[in-house]
Amino acid sequence: MGRTDKPQAKKRGIRRLFTWKKLLGTFFTVCLLAVGGLCAVYFMVPVPTANAEATMQSNIYKYSNGKILARTGEINREIVGLDKIPLPVQQAFVAAENKTFYTDHGVDIKGTTRAAWNTLTGKAKQGGSTITQQYVKNYFLSQDQTATRKLKEMVIAVKVDQEMSKPEILAGYINTSYYGRSAYGIQAAARSYYGTDASRLTTAQGAYLASLLQAPNQYDWTSASATGRGLVEERWNYVLDNMVEMGWLPAAERAGLKFPAPKAPKPLPGMEGQTGYIVEAANQELMRQGVSEEDIKAGGWTITLNIDEQKQKDLVAAVDEQMEEKLDRKGDKKDATVQAGATSVDPKTGGVVAMYGGVGATEHWMSNATRRDYQPASTFKPIVLASAVDNMAMTQDGREIGLDTVYDGTSKRPVVGSEIPFAPENEDDRSYGPVTVQRATNSSINSVYAQMIVDVGPAKAKKTALALGMKDGQDFGATPAMSLGTMGASTLDMAGAYATLDNHGKKVTPTLVKAAEHRDRQVDTVRQSGEQAVSRKAADTVTQAMRGVVQDGSGFRAAGDYQAAGKTGTSENNRSAWFVGYTPELVTAVALFGEDTSGKIAEQVTLTDTVDPGRRANGGGVPAKIWGAYTERALDGGSDAEFDLETEGGSGGGGGAEPTGTRSPTASEEPSEEPTREPTTPPATTTAPPTTPPTTATTPPPPTETATTPPPVTEEPTQEPTTTATVQPPDTEVPDPENTGGSQNGLPATRGTQQPR
Structure with a gap:
């Protein structure tokens, strides 16, 4: 009985403590307190005057x-x-x-x-x-x-x-x-x-x-x-x-109602020239750091930028000198379609020291420095090489990829080892036979890089691109066509990726805002992580390769009294032309875009017959000239700084056979980068690259000084021709080795014009 009585007594005790009357009383007491509290708050909180935002x-x-x-x-x-x-x-x-x-x-x-x-x-x-x-x-x-x-x-x-x-x-x-x-x-x-x-x-x-x-x-x-x-x-x-x-x-x-698309925005007064572009880019960066747009517009901020006043002036002067002064924007409809954009970054700090957004924020509101609706074209190829070295990738026959690795440079050569057929055409459908990676970089040989990205694996190459700072957006498919830069990218993106390569593979995040303070708080600005995005060997190998582009390839116009590495690029239908390069102290991406804004919707158009009348625009032309003019000014005429590279192989020179099956350019011809379309139906058969490096025909025969007709030379001369041999007329059209983009996802290039995003 004792065992039975104790639980019952316990229950009675609990019931005495939690009776329904007590629970109901507690509930009403809480409600009364809550109501009383709300009443107190109601009378204690007055309707204030307008806030500071007013x-x-x-x-x-x-x-x-x-x-x-x-x-x-x-x-x-x-x-x-x-x-x-x-x-x-x-x-x-x-x-x-x-x-x-x-x-x-x-x-x-x-x-x-x-x-x-x-x-x-x-x-x-x-x-x-x-x-x-x-x-x-x-x-x-x-x-x-x-x-x-x-x-x-x-x-x-x-x-x-x-x-x-x-x-x-x-x-x-x-x-x-x-x-x-x-x-x-x-x-x-x-x-x-x-x-x-x-x-x-x-x-x-x-x-x-x-x-x-x-x-x-x-x-x-x-x-x-x-x-x-x-x-x-x-x-x-x-x-x-x-x-x-x-x-x-x-x-x-x-x-019957249709969506009423609004008109393009116009900047507020005082945002003329480059100011509006820079202010808007700074605001966007602050928002990425967690500051709301409403908070920025409410005012009260003191924002110190990384923009160097003198370098900013130097960049604007270089664009004016090399391009704007030669265009007739008001009298020539074709000239009016040319848009220039540029971003310059300190590779040690990540600071954006100069930015060019366009002719002026009151004339063209969209910033050409930060827009991502144009293809970076062959300026993406160095990222493919970086991925190959970083992943210790092998060719189809088991050779490790480096600057001296030999590939088959035959035009329209179908890639081997890919489930997606891809057979891009080289510039002017030129075939180069066996060529080294260094030579393929100098001459921007599409067939070589198309095979290389397959050897690396497109997914791995994309992972490298994202690690270097490129953004995963529209058209960034992991396909062989990606080797030709078919995704969208901004000059800010490309400057950041190349800055990481310049910094021996340690991640560099471009930052425009140095400090942002409000009267009652301070914003933590972007900090450099210092993480190794790619190995130093990979970054330095790419730098060595791109030094060859400036010394002996399509980027020779960017050369100056400084060590430089860079890459040219021209997109599908000549809609964009790029030069992205760096010295040990400065990284700059320059791009030209063809954009017709005369209609209701902006439309991408060709740059042909604009900056180079009667000819195609290419990355080795005006973009490289702007880059060189700016870099010379920004470095006070030159620099003794040298790249500290840890590389194996590669000399920065030519290293490869002459094109076969077509005429070589004469000494009077400029390097070229014409984008070429992929074949609409890639050949069904494939040919693997040579299993062993050739022992002959890896370099062109030296020219003789007494020749009356210029001997064949590599596609890209190392400097402006000075020979007295027979030359072509000065208005000869400049071909150009950069493709790109042909197509995406291995499909033929049949896209029409694109709208800015």
Whole structure:
């Protein structure tokens, strides 16, 4: 019986402690305390005056030497009354953000509780769920996502809902919200996105502007990624469907609405020349570091850049001298399509010391320095070589790949060992026979690098590219065609990748912002990791190979009183031309892009008959000249610094057989880089590269000084010809060895023009 009595006694004790009356009393006590607490908070929290954002400060951008580059931050806002905003546009904002706006009391308890809980638990940060709460946040409070601010927002929203009418709240919300493009308020947004007043906005346009508020930067149609465009179009449809559901838009009218793509943005005053490009690139870098776009636009920042004032002037002067002064942009439609971009980086610190975004931010807003919608072409080939050495890759017959490895340079030679057929054509369909990797790099022989990337493995080559700092984006497929640079890349990307090679394989991340300080906080800027992206042997081998390009190959115009390594590149249909190179002290990527902006949508076009009248543009031409002119200035005329290389084999010279089956260029001809298309149907048979290096025909016979007709020479002379032998007329078209891109994924190159992304 004792065993039975004890548990029963225990139960009775627990019941005495937790009776339903006590539990109910505790519940009501907690509720009363909560209500009392809320009442206390309600009376203790006043409706404040307008926050600091309502009287924004300027941001100050400085050169690395402390001199001010720009001041920004003047409010681009014009308050308009609700009577100036069409009713359907007003309703679009309500449909987008808060369908119960006209009936709620300023807060959505369920939504706000969920948002507060997610914030406290770290799941996600969410803003106010009602229009009244968002208006309170915009006008009275900060953008911080904290529990304290959230509670204040709720209390003030209730009070504001009692003190202001719904039209007043809606007008305040629409006029204080940030829409991107430095536009605060619907009037500024209407002008920025559609070039019209808010009073003339259509229902479709109003629905787009209402959709923007969720993510202004991501949803700007003209600069959004494919994903961003898909998301904003989805939200636009969501807004219109809600309007139909609420009875504000007839279903028949909604069915006839088409997405209203906005016009391209125009910069604010004071952003002329290169300033606008640099400021925007700095802002984008800060956002990648966690600073919100709204926070930057709110002002109060002092941002010191790595931009060297003198080098920036040197870069602009080099572009003007080598290109702009020779173009007739206003009188020649072809000249007007030429766009130049460049980025220069210190390989020791990663600092972006100079940047050229285009003719001027007020004339061409999209920065040619940071855009990624053009192919880097054959400037990607050194990355394939770096991957080969870093992975100790072997040829199909088991030879380790290095500068002295011999490949078959036959044009249209089908690659061996790939499931994806690929047989790229060399420049002018020239076949070179057995050539060393060094010679193949100097002359940019497509067939050699197509086989090399198969030997390495396209997936491994892509992994190396990403490790060096290139970005994984559209068209970056791990296929043999990748060897010809068929992905998109910016001059900033390529400068970073080459800076890592210059730095003996230690990762260099280009950084524009040196320091960013606000009155109450400081942002941690990008720090160099110091990790080894590729082995020193791989990086130094590539440097040695590219020294040959400058000394004896297609990049000879970049040579000067300094040691230099570099690579030329020309993309499909001559739409872009590149020279990316470096000295021990400076890395610079220069590119030309063909872009026709005369229509509604910018279109990629050929550079042929532009910078070189009657001829193709190529990386060894104007880009190499700009690079050389800038580097000479930036290094004060020259430098004694030398590459400290740990390499095996390779001399930087020619090293290879003459092209076979076609005429060799005469001594008067310039190096060339014409991109060539792949065959539409690759040959079915394959031929493996030679199993042993040839013992003859690896170098061309030396020319005789008494010849009356120029002897055959390698495709790329080491310097401008000075021979007195018979020469070709000066306007002979310059072929050029860079391809690229032909196609992607091993398919024929049949793409049409592309739109900037």
